[in-house]
Amino acid sequence: MAIALKDLGIAAKTIGVDANKEHAKKAIELKIVDEVKDLEEGIKEADLVIVAIPVHSAEELLPKIMDHITSQVVMDVSSTKETIINSIKNHPKRPRFVATHPMWGTENSGPEAAVKGAFTGKVTVISDKDHSDKDAVTLVEDIYTKLGMRILYMDAASHDVHAAYVSHISHITSFALANTVLEKEKEEDTIFAMASAGFESTVRLAKSNPAMWTQIFMQNRENILDVLNEHISQLRKFKACLEKENEDYLEELISNANKIRKILK
Amino acid sequence: MAIALKDLGIAAKTIGVDANKEHAKKAIELKIVDEVKDLEEGIKEADLVIVAIPVHSAEELLPKIMDHITSQVVMDVSSTKETIINSIKNHPKRPRFVATHPMWGTENSGPEAAVKGAFTGKVTVISDKDHSDKDAVTLVEDIYTKLGMRILYMDAASHDVHAAYVSHISHITSFALANTVLEKEKEEDTIFAMASAGFESTVRLAKSNPAMWTQIFMQNRENILDVLNEHISQLRKFKACLEKENEDYLEELISNANKIRKILK
Numbered sequence: 001m002a003i004a005l006k007d008l009g010i011a012a013k014t015i016g017v018d019a020n021k022e023h024a025k026k027a028i029e030l031k032i033v034d035e036v037k038d039l040e041e042g043i044k045e046a047d048l049v050i051v052a053i054p055v056h057s058a059e060e061l062l063p064k065i066m067d068h069i070t071s072q073v074v075m076d077v078s079s080t081k082e083t084i085i086n087s088i089k090n091h092p093k094r095p096r097f098v099a100t101h102p103m104w105g106t107e108n109s110g111p112e113a114a115v116k117g118a119f120t121g122k123v124t125v126i127s128d129k130d131h132s133d134k135d136a137v138t139l140v141e142d143i144y145t146k147l148g149m150r151i152l153y154m155d156a157a158s159h160d161v162h163a164a165y166v167s168h169i170s171h172i173t174s175f176a177l178a179n180t181v182l183e184k185e186k187e188e189d190t191i192f193a194m195a196s197a198g199f200e201s202t203v204r205l206a207k208s209n210p211a212m213w214t215q216i217f218m219q220n221r222e223n224i225l226d227v228l229n230e231h232i233s234q235l236r237k238f239k240a241c242l243e244k245e246n247e248d249y250l251e252e253l254i255s256n257a258n259k260i261r262k263i264l265k
Numbered sequence: 266m267a268i269a270l271k272d273l274g275i276a277a278k279t280i281g282v283d284a285n286k287e288h289a290k291k292a293i294e295l296k297i298v299d300e301v302k303d304l305e306e307g308i309k310e311a312d313l314v315i316v317a318i319p320v321h322s323a324e325e326l327l328p329k330i331m332d333h334i335t336s337q338v339v340m341d342v343s344s345t346k347e348t349i350i351n352s353i354k355n356h357p358k359r360p361r362f363v364a365t366h367p368m369w370g371t372e373n374s375g376p377e378a379a380v381k382g383a384f385t386g387k388v389t390v391i392s393d394k395d396h397s398d399k400d401a402v403t404l405v406e407d408i409y410t411k412l413g414m415r416i417l418y419m420d421a422a423s424h425d426v427h428a429a430y431v432s433h434i435s436h437i438t439s440f441a442l443a444n445t446v447l448e449k450e451k452e453e454d455t456i457f458a459m460a461s462a463g464f465e466s467t468v469r470l471a472k473s474n475p476a477m478w479t480q481i482f483m484q485n486r487e488n489i490l491d492v493l494n495e496h497i498s499q500l501r502k503f504k505a506c507l508e509k510e511n512e513d514y515l516e517e518l519i520s521n522a523n524k525i526r527k528i529l530k
Contacts, residue, residue, distance in 0.1 A: 103461040123458055152458055165450045166460045170467040173438050176499040178522035184495050185430045192528050193388055193417055195431045196368040200529055201466045202435040207526045210519040214512055221507045228504050230449050232497060234441040239493050242486045247479055254475040257443035261472045263457050264465055 001050060001077070001102075001147075002032050003116055008146050017042040019053075020110075027111040043068045048139065051076040056215040059087045066093040073136040075100050079163060080219040081127045081156035095133040098140040101125040101159065102149060103167070107207040120148035127156045164223035171205050171213055172228060178206035266315060266342070266367075266412075267297050268381055273411050282307045284318075285375075292376040308333045313404065316341040321480040324352045331358040338401040340365050344428060345484040346392045346421035360398040363405040366390040366424065367414060368432070372472040385413035392421045429488035436470050436478055437493060443471035 005011035016033035018024040024036040039061075043049055049065060051058050055078050065074055066088050075098045078084050085099050102124040106113060124144050129137050144151055154162070181203070185191050217224055241250035270276035281298035283289040289301040304326075308314055314330060316323055320343050330339055331353050340363045343349050350364050367389040371378060389409045394402050409416055419427070446468070450456050482489055506515040 103459055105461070105463065122461065125459070150458075152455075162450070162452075162455050162459050165446050166456055166464045169445065170442065170464045172500070172503050173442055174467055175519050175522035176496060176503060177434065177438055178525040179499045179502075179518065180434065180492060180496040181430050182521065182524055182528075183499070184492055185427070187427075188528050190417075190427050191431055193415075194368055194390070194427050195529060196370070196387065198370065198470050199431045199435045201469055202439055203525055203529065204466055205463050206522040207529075208519075208523075210516045210523065213519055214516040217503075217507060217515060218510065218512055221510070225504065225507050227445060227449055228500065228507070231441060231445040232500055232504070234444045234448070235437070235493065235497055235500070237444075238437050238441060238482075239490065239497070242482060242490050242493070245483065245486070247483055250482060251475045251479040253444065254440050254473070254478055256447065257440035257471040258473075258475065259447055260443040260468055263453055264460060264468065264472075 001052070001119070002027075003114055004119065004147055005143070006034075007116070010143055010146055011048075015042045015045060019057075023111050030111055030114065032111055032114050039065070040068055043072065046072055048072065048143075049074045051078070054212045054215045055080050055084065055219050058084050059219070062087050062097070063091060066091045066097065069093055069096060072096065073098065073139050075140050077102055079167065079216045081125075081159040081163075083219045085128055085131075085156050094131060096136055098129070098132045098136050099127040099156065100140060100144070101127070101163070102144070102147075107205055109209040109212060119144075122149055123152055124149045125152050125154050125159050127154055127159050129153060160220050161223050164220055164227045168216060168220055168224050169227045169231060171208060172217070172224065173231065174203055174205035175208075175213075178203050266317070266384070267292075268379055269384065269412055270408070271299075272381070275408055275411055276313075280307045280310060284322075288376050295376055295379065297376055297379055304330070305333055308337065311337055313337065313408075314339045316343070319477045319480045320345050320349065320484050323349050324484070327352050327362070328356060331356045331362065334358055334361055337361065338363065338404050340405050342367055344432065344481045346390075346424040346428075348484045350393055350396075350421050359396060361401055363394070363397045363401050364392040364421065365405060365409070366392070366428070367409070367412075372470055374474040374477060384409075387414055388417055389414045390417050390419050390424050392419055392424050394418060425485050426488050429485055429492045433481060433485055433489050434492045434496060436473060437482070437489065438496065439468055439470035440473075440478075443468050 002014045006014055014033045016024060016027045016036045017039050027033050028036060049072055058076055058078050073096055076084055077100055079101060081099050088094050088097060102119055104119050104122045141151060181191060237253055267279045271279055279298045281289060281292045281301045282304050292298050293301060314337055323341055323343050338361055341349055342365055344366060346364050353359050353362060367384055369384050369387045406416060502518055
């Protein structure tokens, strides 16, 4: 996002703040940010503060960030919304905060995972916009529009339910699939050699950052448990078909899954 | 494969045989094959017969194809090997058959799903080659080499175990994930709008052909059940972590899944 803000002329200058000194250095080297500062200095100099850190850290740090701002706008880009928003619910500066979730990411993290043009054509969510100042929302909307994103408005609770379906559960199934294959298949060379595009696409997300995803799963645990229970019961239907050699029902389950074609291009 | 055989000058002429008349017509229109004939005529005129049909049909049709050949070579490209090979185990023409599985495919099927250059850089398996005539194996090896594929040799039983891990289970998890989301998420517009690349990649295979995959799952059911049981127990570990808010073990499970990075590029 920092790259895009400079490239599109939205930001005259970008300042990075990072707990990891190696990452901070790398971000300068890769020209992702112009400068690196500590949090307080960074906030002082900024017009807009973008909080892009793991969600437990965001929950903890956001009230402190709000303590430091005067009239700046603060936005987050977290994969959960309810806990983040609740962390500053009664903060006097709450209206300067805009809760967002741009729906783009890869399995990689750190400064070297930055991708130019990443957000173009994707969707972003803005949550509970009525609790934010109008000028703050306008600034954030303007940025996402310039990034080429489509904005969806959704209350925080709805966002978290939908994110469990279309993002969080995919990560759990992918992690579990990797663990399944690593547990059962002791001939790693054979996995490596035989793994085709289908396997790679279902297991790609299993390469994702453990700290980041542990925190997302914990913050959205009730919604995720709900979807995960359903998912296990769907897998059990496949298991029952195989055990009972019920070919007709197996084909019905697969035909039903094909309906996803209508929803995804 | 028919496109590649012509493009690379391996085949002077390709003849299509298809149970589906619309597909046969389309294959000519799309210049995938030069001619369409019925099975007997096609075999009579061919030097090489490639059996590329759903695995129940292959099991049923292969003995009949072998009845019709004189000195032609017959190869299959099926996703299962043991049942297919067993269907002609005692056939007098068995040595003219070479069992193969090129590890490439997409979620699409039918003539319009043909992709130029599909096999280049991918792996193919040849099973039980000692039961095939040397000249037949050489012909098939030569074709796969010209297609740019790396050949792995594996007995049929091992192939079926490994295919369950690196291909079949991915399809089951993807079908079950699609059914989960379709069951739980009634706001289809929201899935459509919010679904990001991560979701699309884990659910892509759920668009795959029901008849084709039902038959693969049934033929390889014992291996798949074994992997599926492990997969459900891996998912239960995630579930237990969320229920007990065991963040440390959750992070450990994810870190373990990350080991797939060492195996897949």
